Amino acid sequence: MMKMTTAAAALLTALLAGPTLAATCNVDIEGSDAMQFNKTSIAVPASCKQFTVKLRHAGKLPKAAMGHNWVLSKAADAQAVANDGIAAGLDKSYVKPGDTRVIAHTKIIGGGESDAVSFDVAKLKAGESYAWFCSFPGHSTIMKGTLALAK
Numbered sequence: 001m002m003k004m005t006t007a008a009a010a011l012l013t014a015l016l017a018g019p020t021l022a023a024t025c026n027v028d029i030e031g032s033d034a035m036q037f038n039k040t041s042i043a044v045p046a047s048c049k050q051f052t053v054k055l056r057h058a059g060k061l062p063k064a065a066m067g068h069n070w071v072l073s074k075a076a077d078a079q080a081v082a083n084d085g086i087a088a089g090l091d092k093s094y095v096k097p098g099d100t101r102v103i104a105h106t107k108i109i110g111g112g113e114s115d116a117v118s119f120d121v122a123k124l125k126a127g128e129s130y131a132w133f134c135s136f137p138g139h140s141t142i143m144k145g146t147l148a149l150a151k
């Protein structure tokens, strides 16, 4: 019996797909030339130590015209963080330097570029509402989503 039996193959498949599989501690997000993200919500598994967001600009426009970043804060802080980010300017990736309300952020990227950011999941509290957005001027009202700690 050199060939794996069907039953053994099924068991192996069940083991690989079962609850022993580690939680997914990263997410891929795309921004477009149409000023859109391809996601609106993110659930961060509480079992992750770190969570990584990989941002990709799927468009062609340069960052000065249609730049995108990914900025995470408490939902209650998002508007003020976005406003202060605009004042900080493109060379600061539209994030106020040292802004303690910012939990994590990528840099501003243009078409074809990528950036990633990782943060400690311990910074997130269960039951708190978090918001993420692109802080490029004028984008945060459309390019935004929610994030919460999942059980």
Ligand SMILES: [Cu+2]
Pocket (backbone or CB within 6 Å): 031, 035, 066, 067, 068, 069, 134, 135, 136, 139, 143
């Ligand atoms: Cu943007």
